[in-house]
Amino acid sequence: MAKENYNSIYSSHRYVFIERFEKNLEYYLKDQIKRIYKLKQEILCIVYKDNLYDVLKELKNNSEFNIQSLKDISRYKSGDKVYVLISLYSAVSNFSILLKVSISPQDLEDEYDEIVKLTADFYRAAGFYRDRTDLKLKYSDATVFSQNLDGMDCFDIYLSTCEDKIKNAYIDTGICRTVSDNFYHDLNIISVIPYISRFDYRAGIFPELALCTSFEDLMQMKIPRRSQYIRMLLCELYRISNHIYFIVNISKVLGCDVIYNLALTEKERALRIIEFITGSRIVPNFIRVGGVRKNISEEDTNIVISNLPVLYKNIVKIEKMLLGNTVIAGKLKDIGVINRESALEFGLTGPNLRASGVRYDLRKNRNLLMYKKFSFITPIGKFGDCLSRVFIRFQEIYQSISIIRQILGEMPEDSFKRIISMPSFEFPFSAMTSSIECPHGDFKVFIEVKENKLLSLVIMGPSKNSLFLSEEVLRDNKLEDLNLILASLDISSGEIMHS
């Protein structure tokens, strides 16, 4: 009873906080902001282009808001108009805000550049969104083309070097401009779900979940408890598989063949459990609006229960082999250091941010799924180097295993899906956003819907921030550590794909 009371107070506390924030916005920026929408746990502001400078200045400098991090700047089409969406968040005050600015389609490039320049005055990370092709010629001492290794195959790096040290780096993501603006225009809302899971193919359930929860929030739908539990189970299984894949990549770069093979076996074990439940390994197509596609049987839970101790035992063994070896730990230590300030400035989220000493986890900070019911620790690192990033991943695997144990112990007997007919829904023009704590960080989706069609879909993956930050991190490091630093940032190629 006490626990239920606490939860109800806790969740309502968050809404009170958002309302207070909204009132502050109205008070300070009444003339500058055209309109404010409350999108569940975030706020969308429609801003005139001329007033953008004042708005950004107030958001950055006013202690009431204190928004220090830029997550993403994206450009999208909605009908005949073109908009720029600026996503900002503050890990300290646990809040995020979206600024929507309209630009004219005739003068598209110039106006976009102007907005990026304005944003770069307050947020240094915005500089990465402008046209920087001049740097390609400037830094041309050494060029590293997209490599065979997964996660480093979607960008080229142009370097200026001094002997074996990197002085400056420029990352060119031209090779992954493979998405057309309107791939979702002639699709039903349900048909977009399997497409979107390719945007993070290392952990395919998270984009699906982000899209479906945004629709559920839009419809203010209450989800059955059992389906929430199944969703959490799969999220944690995918988190484990992704983190093991991270270890595979790290051991491949370090040249530890034994650990590479052991970790690949464990990754297959995690993927086989997922395949047994969903029927697919990489792209599950499992989450539906209002629940999940399929109920999990007793046989499924038995498979998970029987495999978990083996998985745990083997991961402990791999950790001992990798981090217990002083030579390997020495290679990882003090390399690619990201300090707390730059991590926040560049909008880093997820394990990479936590390795730098910031305790920010959407599972705990937001009212995400039903994670509040379970006891687990958010591990944080201290030094922000490669070693802490590897260490954090191991700790998160243990936490995920403990969450899965709790989920299976408390699985409620309930329906697994709210039966709704999505094609019969006719939405008025509305916008919604939702964020999910995916293994790489905060995966955000912004949608605009009208009638039964998806007007616009903006995907803001966390790997983009890690990639942009890597330009800063690579500076003053040795050329031989380049692969290791990039592998330790856990960049998922799918998230970087853009139009």
Next chain:
Amino acid sequence: MSSLVKRNLSLLVVGFGCCKQEIFSTDGPLYDIQRFGINFVNVPEDADILVIQGFFNEIGEERLINLYNRMHNPKWAIAVGKCVVTNNLFCREYRLLDRLRGKIHIDVFVPGCPPRPEAFIYSVLRLLDKDQREEV
């Protein structure tokens, strides 16, 4: 296919996408593609088979043709995944194989989105068998 190449095949995987994860999982002890003498390499001059997979645009396509030209004869090519075999998932107008016609000869097509690791191993083994039959 001469016995020397047949017992020591080298694969070069190009592109990025979901199929890559499945292709590299064959390198592990569970699927163990190395038991057939098949290895993954990074240098096109060392490679016998070019594995084309994932999402491509004009820049990637140009790079792909360059890599294929750098490979020594005899050389083969395998197209893996829906994005290569039919059209790009997120850009339906972009059909890679139509654009590569006349420049790269594809020997085996592996459909699936993404294909399973077993399907990829089977495709490489089929390529070995196919060449053996042609020699006979």
